[in-house]
Amino acid sequence: MNVGTPTIDSGLYSSRRMPPVTVADQQHFAWLARSFGRTDYLPLSPADLSALTETGEYVEKYPGTHLFREGEIARHAYIIEKGEVELYRTIGDLKRVVTRVGEGTVLGDIAMFQEEPYISSAKAITPVRAFRFDRDKLLPVLVKHPVVxxxxxxxxxxxLESTQRRVLRLMHRTVKEQVAEMLLDDAxxxxxxxxxxxxxxxxxxxxxxxxNEALxxxxEAGxxxxxxRLIRVVDREALAEAAGH
Amino acid sequence: MNVGTPTIDSGLYSSRRMPPVTVADQQHFAWLARSFGRTDYLPLSPADLSALTETGEYVEKYPGTHLFREGEIARHAYIIEKGEVELYRTIGDLKRVVTRVGEGTVLGDIAMFQEEPYISSAKAITPVRAFRFDRDKLLPVLVKHPVVxxxxxxxxxxxLESTQRRVLRLMHRTVKEQVAEMLLDDAxxxxxxxxxxxxxxxxxxxxxxxxNEALxxxxEAGxxxxxxRLIRVVDREALAEAAGH
DNA sequence: CAACAACTGTCGGCAAGCCGACAAACTCCG
DNA sequence: CGGAGTTTGTCGGCTTGCCGACAGTTGTTG
Known part of the structure; x- marks a missing residue:
């Protein structure tokens, strides 16, 4: 979604007493800034960003491993830098997928802010690199940095908006329409x-x-x-048609 | 359409010259505080609250009138103090209900913060009293009051969480189960x-x-x-049973 | 490279739910 | 009171989609 928003705040790295800014740092800052929404709106200050980097650390997860599990007390939130994560809940012995998310998505914050158990489990689908925020470090920083x-x-x-859209997408639509729309959105x-x-x-x-039948x-419609494990979009026009515009 | 929609400014909180704190003030503060989540967590300070009261005013809406409409540029957010509001979107000429919300719910903030058009329309179902935040006044206050x-x-x-739950509630369930659960939740x-x-x-x-058939x-199950225009819950046990526990 | 696991593709039977239609019941308002 | 508008209750026909089953294909691992 946020792909192709290369907005690096130019005045960002001229800050004062910080250690020499490496290329990796720059990438990191730019990425963090992008992840929190549109950059042209209330831009994060360098101080904001460096404060955030001190509220946690990077973690790497292999496919199949969990970032967190339903029921654990939430002490961390995550922001995905790379890879894909599946959010699911287990009801009885049924596994229900809430959603799949990728780069830039913030996870686990709902439960973390309220210091309650995680509502769902988060499992890495692909190799995942994520920044893990520490609740106890994060809260004071947020209070001190309102813009963040x-x-x-x-x-x-x-x-929330995209979830609401998903509700509408699920309702009143045939599986074929849903599949077509999903392909358009996620290719x-x-x-x-x-x-x-x-x-x-x-x-x-x-x-x-x-x-399978929808596919x-x-x-057949080309x-x-x-x-x-692969679906390739051939004709976006035709897909949009099948999705009902 | 908004004919006869009285926009009543309570006038109670026109401060800047420090008015005496009335009983009404206290009730108002308590209500505002409750609306933003659990009160035992990062409590709002009196300063926070009084700052908020100056970022907007109360409005009253008759049933059938709109708080805002899809497509209008969002300059306000609302928090419902009393009454019930329906959120819906029009797609083509179809009206799709996103949700119904009541007391304490915050509305329109998604669009307001991003200064984009409202994503859905909000219509009063019952007589509604709501506090209307003014974007231009609110943002500076929020920056100054991080706890808020x-x-x-x-x-x-x-x-967001309750919407996610709704997604799960819609999926894989018969209408009868959904009706039973809705009754349990909303009675x-x-x-x-x-x-x-x-x-x-x-x-x-x-x-x-x-x-109708589900009902x-x-x-028949008692x-x-x-x-x-009325459904009465007789036996919660039986309803829970019908909802699939 | 062989065996196994995961995935795709397809069929027929069956249930849930939509739609149009219509009668009966209820509310509101002059 | 009476009529208009809305809501409830019910029917039959028809479509969508679920489920179980099974054969064929692709990827993985020892």
Missing amino acids: TLRWLVAGLSQ DQRGEVHISQGALATLLGASRQTV ADLK AAETGY | TLRWLVAGLSQ DQRGEVHISQGALATLLGASRQTV ADLK AAETGY
């Missing part, structure tokens, strides 16, 4: 989506067979192609 | 829900007929009773 808090707020609210630069049809079905709350229709 | 911002953040995030002290079956159907994304089942 405001940014966080905006980021949280836009996530990468090459027009590919790397996901198994089963996982896609879980995301949409449909059965694997029905998703067969889309293939809108998409499928492979092993 | 943090509270706002927590409020926003818990709304008032007398165990009554005042809503037409048609409106309930729109909320759940189902047809009126199917909802007939629940009636779990609920129905009347004109």
Whole structure:
């Protein structure tokens, strides 16, 4: 989503008593700034950013491992720098996927701020690199840096909006329409989506067979192609058509 | 359409010259504080609260009138003090209900913070009294009062959580289960829900007929009773049973 | 390279739910 | 009181999508 927003605040690295700023630092700062919403709005100050980097540390996760699990007391929030994470809840012995998220998404903050158990589990799908905020360090910093808090707020609210949109996307629509729209939304630069049809079905709350049938229709219409754990967008026009504009 | 919508400024809180603190003030403060999440967590200071009261004013809305409409540039956010508001979006010529909300809910903040058009329309269902925040006044106050911002953040995030829950509630469940759960969640002290079956159907994304059939089942099971624009919970146990625990 | 696990593709039977239609009941208001 | 508008209750026909089953394909691992 935030892809292609290369807004590096020029005056950012001229700050005072900081250690020499490396290229890695610059990338890190720019990335942190981007992650909290649009950069042209209430930009984060260098002080804001460096304060944030001291509220936690980077963690790396292999596919299949958990960032956190449902029920654990939330002491950390995460922001994904690279990779893909699946959020799910277990109800009874059923696993229900809440959503899949990628680069720039903030995770676990809901529970962390309220110091309650995590509402869902977060599992790495691909290799994941994420910044882990420490609650006890973060709160004082947020109180001292209101602009960062405001940014966080905006980021949280836009996530709320996209979830509301997802509600509407689920309601009143056939699986074929949902699949088409999902492909339009989630295809990468090459027009590919790397996901198994089963996982896609879980995301949409449909059965694997029905998703497969929908994909067969889309293939026949020349809108998409499928492979092993792969769906490729061939004709965006046709997909939009199938999604109902 | 907004004919006869009285925008009443309470006049109570026009300060800057430090007015005496009245009983009404205290009630107002307590209510504002409650609305932004749990009070035992990072409590709002009196200074925080009085700062907030100067960032907007009260408005009153008759049933059927709009607090704001989809597409208007968002310059205000609202917090409902009394009454019920329906959030909906129009897609094509279809009206889709996003949600219904009541006392304590914050509205329109997503769009306001980003200074973008409102994403959905907000219409009063019952007589509504709400506090309307003014963007231009609010932002400076938030920057100066980080704790308030943090509270706002927590409020926003818990709304995100309830929306996520709603996604799960919609998926994989029959209309009967959804109706039962909705009744359990939304019944008032007398165990009554005042809503037409048609409106309930729109909320759940189902047809009126199917909802009616589900209610007939629940009636037969002795779990609920129905009347004109009214559903009464008779047996919570049985309802929970029908909802799938 | 062989065996296994995961994934894709397809079929038929069955249930949930939508739609149009219509009668009966209820509210509101002059 | 009476009529208009809204809401409830119910029917049958039809579509979507779920489920179980199974065969074929692709990737992985020892």
